[in-house]
Amino acid sequence: MQPRLKILSDPELLKIDQASRALLKEVGTYVPHEESLEIFHQAGANVDPKTKVVKIGDRLINQTLSMCSSCVRLYDRKSDEPLLIGGDRVYFGTVGIATNVLDFKTNEYRQVVCEDLKDIIRLSDVLEPPDFILVPGTPTDVPSAIVDVIETKFLLMNTRKHFIAEAQNRENTKKNIAMAVEIAGSLEALQKKPFFSTLVCLTSPLTLREDATELIIESVQLGLPLFIESGPMCGGTSPATLASTLVMANAELLSSFVLAKAVNPEVPLIYASWARILDMRAATCSHGGPEFPLLRMATTQLGKYYGLPSGGGGILADTKSIDVQLGMEKLGTGLLPALAETNMVVGMGLFADENAISLETLIIDYEITGWIRRVMAGIEVSDATTDLAPFIEVGAGGSDFVSLKHTRDNFRKEMYIPTIMDRGFLALDKDPETRTMRKRAREYFGKVMGTYSPPELPDDIESRLDAIINR
Amino acid sequence: MSREEVIGTIMEAIVRQDEEALAQNVSKGLEQGVEPLVIINEGITPGLRKVGDLFANEEVFLPELVLAGQIVTEVMHVVEAKLRGNGAESLNKGLVLMATVRGDVHDIGKNLVILLLKASGYEVENLGKSVAAETIAKKVIELKPQIVGLSSLLSTTMPAQREVIETINESGVRESVKILVGGAPVTREWAEKIGADGYAENASEAVIEADRVMGYR
Numbered sequence A: 001m002q003p004r005l006k007i008l009s010d011p012e013l014l015k016i017d018q019a020s021r022a023l024l025k026e027v028g029t030y031v032p033h034e035e036s037l038e039i040f041h042q043a044g045a046n047v048d049p050k051t052k053v054v055k056i057g058d059r060l061i062n063q064t065l066s067m068c069s070s071c072v073r074l075y076d077r078k079s080d081e082p083l084l085i086g087g088d089r090v091y092f093g094t095v096g097i098a099t100n101v102l103d104f105k106t107n108e109y110r111q112v113v114c115e116d117l118k119d120i121i122r123l124s125d126v127l128e129p130p131d132f133i134l135v136p137g138t139p140t141d142v143p144s145a146i147v148d149v150i151e152t153k154f155l156l157m158n159t160r161k162h163f164i165a166e167a168q169n170r171e172n173t174k175k176n177i178a179m180a181v182e183i184a185g186s187l188e189a190l191q192k193k194p195f196f197s198t199l200v201c202l203t204s205p206l207t208l209r210e211d212a213t214e215l216i217i218e219s220v221q222l223g224l225p226l227f228i229e230s231g232p233m234c235g236g237t238s239p240a241t242l243a244s245t246l247v248m249a250n251a252e253l254l255s256s257f258v259l260a261k262a263v264n265p266e267v268p269l270i271y272a273s274w275a276r277i278l279d280m281r282a283a284t285c286s287h288g289g290p291e292f293p294l295l296r297m298a299t300t301q302l303g304k305y306y307g308l309p310s311g312g313g314g315i316l317a318d319t320k321s322i323d324v325q326l327g328m329e330k331l332g333t334g335l336l337p338a339l340a341e342t343n344m345v346v347g348m349g350l351f352a353d354e355n356a357i358s359l360e361t362l363i364i365d366y367e368i369t370g371w372i373r374r375v376m377a378g379i380e381v382s383d384a385t386t387d388l389a390p391f392i393e394v395g396a397g398g399s400d401f402v403s404l405k406h407t408r409d410n411f412r413k414e415m416y417i418p419t420i421m422d423r424g425f426l427a428l429d430k431d432p433e434t435r436t437m438r439k440r441a442r443e444y445f446g447k448v449m450g451t452y453s454p455p456e457l458p459d460d461i462e463s464r465l466d467a468i469i470n471r
Numbered sequence B: 001m002s003r004e005e006v007i008g009t010i011m012e013a014i015v016r017q018d019e020e021a022l023a024q025n026v027s028k029g030l031e032q033g034v035e036p037l038v039i040i041n042e043g044i045t046p047g048l049r050k051v052g053d054l055f056a057n058e059e060v061f062l063p064e065l066v067l068a069g070q071i072v073t074e075v076m077h078v079v080e081a082k083l084r085g086n087g088a089e090s091l092n093k094g095l096v097l098m099a100t101v102r103g104d105v106h107d108i109g110k111n112l113v114i115l116l117l118k119a120s121g122y123e124v125e126n127l128g129k130s131v132a133a134e135t136i137a138k139k140v141i142e143l144k145p146q147i148v149g150l151s152s153l154l155s156t157t158m159p160a161q162r163e164v165i166e167t168i169n170e171s172g173v174r175e176s177v178k179i180l181v182g183g184a185p186v187t188r189e190w191a192e193k194i195g196a197d198g199y200a201e202n203a204s205e206a207v208i209e210a211d212r213v214m215g216y217r
Helices: A010-026 A034-043 A058-066 A114-126 A144-158 A170-184 A187-192 A210-221 A242-263 A291-305 A324-339 A359-377 A389-394 A405-414 A437-449 A461-469 B003-015 B019-031 B036-056 B062-085 B108-119 B133-143 B155-171 B188-193 B203-214
Strands: A046-048 A053-055 A072-074 A083-085 A091-094 A100-102 A109-111 A163-165 A196-201 A226-230 A269-273 A276-279 A284-286 A310-313 A344-348 B095-101 B123-131 B147-151 B178-182
Touching (some): A010 A053, A010 A058, A010 A242, A034 A210, A058 A242, A114 A437, A144 A170, A170 A196, A242 A269, A269 A291, A291 A310, A389 A405, B062 B108, B095 B155, B108 B147, B178 B203
Parallel strands (some): A310 A344, B095 B147, B147 B178
Antiparallel strands (some): A046 A053
């Protein structure tokens, strides 16, 4: 049996579903975008042109949900086999709204530049997991109006894994798609096997911003997949109960799904959330406390309740340094969503309350996700794994099982073999700090990147992508 | 295949823990007239050393290190037979008495040391686990070993290593034997404090330390 967790009962899920539907019908969603208001109107929603509030009834929600697939196929440029997002599959990815990096060499914080983005994408390309890459950093040495398309260019040039791009408006969404077409060869080829999807961040409370709606419309028209996230802060941008935060996070996602499916019923959508709390002492949102994984397990269950592929934040930390708190927060916020079968857990590399990334934390997260995957695999109990043969071979009161062929055949399957965790014995005469996880992460970086080569692309690809960016 | 190539394949087979390839390449070397001592000193010993290094480097795992020790022990019989056939003296580097000290029943580490000592040409008498100091001292008088190896996994049983050394002192045979200590909590400082002749951090180092106290290196 593989260990799995649920934190909401079926009646509780129903209650949240009912409350979200009531919220969408009674309070509605603010949509300050004429084109979207028209789409909602045509789809059958109740639109108030003065207040720009859209109220959605049960029938439209049910119609929308009936158009959704329970499994989204995310392709990459490595193989023809897509990642299947949905059901019990769990994949881990990076995330990077952060504009700060903890410098590998100086151990000081500084702003992320393009070179950092390249380094972290390449490290993400070589490590497994991440299984996919959500833009893992925001460079500050390029104009902010084109930072998203620059990010996409770096992703296209430095990884073959599926990636999730950011786009801040319609124009940049078009540029992202145009650059991907340049790599794919044609729009048809990209549509057939989309090797990237686009991130949509919704605004709380109950708002569909103009840029988000344009991004949705532009991508959806072409049938390119969207990773849509709601991220209310309990007590700040949502009411101060975790349940109401779920009600709202769910309602926000459902309203965005209605818009997307009204434009293109076939578009693949992923139901994701970063619903979290506002820390009332620090006046900042927290991603490392116990509420975060609770909310993540709950939004995952809501996604499954509707039969949707799910995603959301995880493997996160509020701590500002690579310390004990980091390990505690990242394991807790990674393990619990994974055990709830969040299909796409995003957070690898990120820490300092969403504000920083580092190469070391990405490697530490690689270890954490490996540890989690082993837990998820559970204990195989079968005739083969309970065979008497090794007992007979060693006998009662015998020596040990180390030298058995049975041991050699099984230990790698049964035991997680860590990459950077220290399990050596306590060397009393040596410096206890010599083998810290962070030091081992640094050593592993050198080892793993020593033989890395980036994707092979035509010589003129960079200038072709730059031409699109500078249009 | 040149002589260097044959020796290279012997080393490689040990590193890969490939029993069949090791036996074949050792036979091939002997057939081609490569001296048994050259096979041992340039092929087998460095091969086993390499596996030990890989183990210390966390690239080879315990069951694989044990397998390497086992297949080397097997093939050493063949090489030694050839040595004796050539009229040379046996390779025996000396007799080692090995024991986990009183109160401690952990012997996986000690057994690994035994395996690597045997694979390196030592004769080993394994006294087992939780062995009393008096028993070890008696065996020293009876078997006249060159080395006594004492293992202790628990910090609570480390003092029993000192008891063994004191008991051997009292038996009047201390000068005839070198005493090596090891085990997870044991340090070189502790070894010096209790009057041991040597200490090793791991099984592979234990062989080197044995060679050192015996004057082989």
